[in-house]
Amino acid sequence: MSGVLLRLRPIAHATPTATGLHVRGWRSSFTVDGGRGLWTIWERLAGPLAEGVPPERLAVPENASPAVARALELIIGQLREHDLLVEVPAGWGDGGAGDGGTSHRDLGAPPPDIASWLESVAASPLEAWRRLRSTTAVVTGEGAPAAAAHRALTAAGLDVAPVRPGAGLLLTAGPHVVAAGYAAAVGFAVAPGPVADVVADAAALADRLAGAPGTPPEVLAALVGSAAAHRLVCALGGLPDPATEVVDMWSDVPPTGPPHQAVLVARVDPLRAEYHPWLSAVRPREPNGTLLEVLGDRELGPVPTPLPGDLPQLPVKLAASGNAVGFGTTEHAARLDALLRAARELAPAGAVLGADRAHALGLALRTAARHLPGTPVTEDEWSADPTARRWWKAVVLRFALPAAVEVTRVGPGVVRAVVRAAGEELSWAVEARPADAVAFAALAAAGRAQADQARTRPPRADQAQAGQARTLRPPAGVPGPVVLCGAAPFATPDGAAAPWTNRDWHWPHGLRDGEDAFQDGLRALVGEAEPVRLGPVLEAAGLVAFAVPGATR
Known part of the structure; x- marks a missing residue:
């Protein structure tokens, strides 16, 4: 394991509290209580973890006091439980050797921003990078959406062929395909899948949304093209689909996934983009939603x-x-x-x-x-x-x-x-x-x-004056x-029933x-x-x- 380092995911952030500290990740968080000294322990632990330490060194020092030992065990245990630690090859991000002697420079070293992103979201950043470099992506489409998708895929480190002309927007990388569509004021990006399924879903969605025909504004074109590229990159890299990353701000429980095929729908005036469940006629799933x-x-x-x-x-x-x-x-x-x-x-x-x-x-x-x-x-x-x-x-x-x-x-x-x-x-x-x-x-x-x-x-009077139905x-x-x-x-009724209720x-x-x-x-x-x-x-x-x-x- 000498070629492997254990790092704190870059997405993790900590805040001192009156009685300890609060640590937040992408999908979950935890709080440790026990005194102000916990923040000092965290600072001494987080510094080396940000740079990376060999897994065998992430242990409680033998000379630590019982209180410090308990605090370290608790913090390290919570970091593991909330998936805030990730293994990367020694030299990851600086051109060193990868795990098992395979240089990740041979794959084309990821730029620092991509390396940081993979450390934040991937179970194995090196494996995800290998998958991203394993094939050439193809963009079929025209205009600003196709150009935006091509830029986004290139920025993610993929090899991308020149844009091919075609209707709509179709992105392909190996067995993974994402389709998108757009009109003057609405755009969408469907879930990855086989080409026949995503094309059928895209056609049905275009009919369902029935947007006014026309060229989308630059901002909508960039959003749709980039969103489609994001879904393709995640599918190719073995990363969670962006639709599963939506978390209820009031809950720390990670979602189990979209209840059905999730489709990104984007609109202008105001500009907004949200994932919505799509009841696909060609890719039905088991019901998992209300x-x-x-x-x-x-x-x-x-x-x-x-x-x-x-x-x-x-x-x-x-x-x-x-x-x-x-x-x-x-x-x-x-x-x-x-x-x-x-x-x-x-x-x-x-x-x-x-x-x-x-x-x-x-x-x-x-x-x-x-x-x-x-x-x-x-x-x-x-x-x-x-x-x-x-x-x-x-x-x-x-x-x-x-x-x-x-x-x-x-x-x-x-x-x-x-x-x-x-x-x-x-x-x-x-x-x-x-x-x-x-x-x-x-x-x-x-x-x-x-x-x-x-x-x-x-x-009502206000409706009558405005001529509203x-x-x-x-x-x-x-x-x-x-x-x-x-x-x-x-x-189920809200709250517990009182003893006198019937x-x-x-x-x-x-x-x-x-x-x-x-x-x-x-x-x-x-x-x-x-x-x-x-x-x-x-x-x-x-x-x-x-x-x-x-x-x-």
């Missing part, structure tokens, strides 16, 4: 982003995704409901969509049980329940609907509730308990009435009947605990539901669909 983040992404999601906007939020939470309006007891539930209603337009006819398998299956089985004969349930069996009473009062008192609810037991542990007003069926629900069935049906009926009132309400108002009301159910994946505080959270047993009872009544394929895009988002048992598709 539906709201992926399916409703504001740039690349196939359905409009579900938002409350200026829709009223009492007593029912409302959200809209395009023309689809969703309901719920929380904003998250309303946004998810709106998202699923909007996504139905993209699904095959007869498919019952859900946020996951339990939700989709539960909706399909409930739909099959909707018209089963049964025996009436008296009002006494549900009217004493606070949740059912609350939502029923919202229907008949808050919105003054001339409504009636019909509650029927259609099987052992299976109850249906239907809300009608003026001869029209507004909503229905099928649940295990009469109170839950009435609560869901009444919640949906109240939400529908609330959305209809929002549609007919005149715009209500951006989230559903233009034709909410098509009914509306179905909400206990199979939905309700978000189900009425967080309803309907917790109903899914009994969903498997309830679905077994539904199958006994209506039979099995068959899964329905939704295609690579919706399935990559995590959506699941079933056909209604007994229905003809």
Whole structure:
């Protein structure tokens, strides 16, 4: 190991604190407490580590006092745990011999800025540099974006062939390919991959973004070309894709990677660039992200982003995704409901969509049980329940609907509730308990009435003066009947439940605990539901669909 040095990654920075020190890296940080003397120990340790020390010398001196020994062990252990130490060949960056006797000068010594960058991000800087020098990169394109990509690849130390003419922007280095596109005001760079896949994704993205045709301004061209080059360099060098380097500033937990194919989207006025999840039809991945983040992404999601906007939020939470309006007891539930209603337009006819398998299956089985004969349930069996009473009062008192609810037991542990007003069926629900069935049906009926009132309400004075339309108002009301159910994946309530709370505080959270047993009872009544394929895009988002048992598709 005489040819190897252990260095502190250049990205690491330390700050003294009142009781110790705080060390920050690219993706994580740690704090060591124990007294002001820790900063002195850090300064004596960090100086040699910045230059590099043989790995066997990074140890606690035998003559160190117990307190100093414990401090050194703790700091060195934290540096290793947070990946802030890296091995480099002796002479790395100054033309010396590399590990195993191979001179990295034979590869073309990396400039100091590239050497520092590789020390900051690469697991093995020398191996990454070897990979970068292993092939000649090719830029196919025209104009400023191609020129920017060529400059960026050359600056990273790659051998780059002269630019080849071609439409769009395509960068190739060995088996790695990155495609990019641009218009007058928008540009993008797709994830690296095989040439056929990246070209297909680039074509689909160009159609999705539908930017106005034209030559991009110099700053956008430079951003798109450089971003595409960055992704190619990282793929060739075995480095993390830039999309995985985005870290929540409030969390020290490194991301596990983008939930799907990540695409950089750049726009001007103001100039900005962000990575967005892309539901690729040719490179689908296993779902690894929330539906709201992926399916409703504001740039690349196939359905409009579900938002409350200026829709009223009492007593029912409302959200809209395009023309689809969703309901719920929380904003998250309303946004998810709106998202699923909007996504139905993209699904095959007869498919019952859900946020996951339990939700989709539960909706399909409930739909099959909707018209089963049964025996009436008296009002006494549900009217004493606070949740059912609350939502029923919202229907008949808050919105003054001339409504009636019909509650029927259609099987052992299976109850249906239907809300009608003026001869029209507004909503229905099928649940295990009469109170839950009435609560869901009444919640949906109240939400529908609330959305209809929002549609007919005149715009605010400031909107009227500016001639603005209500951006989230559903233009034709909410098509009914509306179905909400206990199979939905309700978000966990914030904070710990107080000892005196009961189900009425967080309803309907917790109903899914009994969903498997309830679905077994539904199958006994209506039979099995068959899964329905939704295609690579919706399935990559995590959506699941079933056909209604007994229905003809």
